Amino acid sequence: MPKTDNVRELIKMVSLPDGLESFDDKSDTGKLWASIIRVMPRELKVLIEWINGSESDKFSCIIAEASLGWAIEVAEKMGIKNEAFWPAVSVLFAPFFKISSLIDKGIIDSEGTPMKNQIIQLSQAMPPMKTTDFFWNRLGDEG
Structure with a gap:
């Protein structure tokens, strides 16, 4: 049970590396998406395992932008509740x-x-x- 009703205290935003170097051209969407699909699912899994293995709060749900379906797949495989949203809608x-x-x-x-x-x-x-x-x-x- 959460210790607070304040949603800002309940939600933690994180970012993950996309696998490209700082000098790589991120406007090359083919290269960017290939790197994201190759790197980010593994990085998310590692982050979840690290946080859930610590004494801090555990992951209870993952909310991801719908185009990042891989994040929902990682959450499902790890038994974590998940939701997708689509801001463009x-x-x-x-x-x-x-x-x-x-x-x-x-x-x-x-x-x-x-x-x-x-x-x-x-x-x-x-x-x-x-x-x-x-x-x-x-x-x-x-x-």
Whole structure:
């Protein structure tokens, strides 16, 4: 049972080496991902074993970005609860929460089709976007 309700005291963020040297070109995504897949699962396992073997708090759950599925696999193999999250999904689905407003403002029709090609901003916290780039207008689009 946790000794506190303060989530900031319960969650510990860690980083792992990606296997590349400081002089390596991290913009070479093929090389970066190959290194991540080769190095990080082993590093995570070592970190978990080290922490769980110490007198400190033990791993109770791993929360990882969904593209890092290997972290979830490591957690499952070690019997640790796990969760994946996908931060991009909030941007992807943000227009859904504004559909009635977009219709009322004449930006889209009731079928979701843009009334005209324009740039809008759904909120101050989001960058401007083209109405033609709503993902439902791009389904099946190969270009």
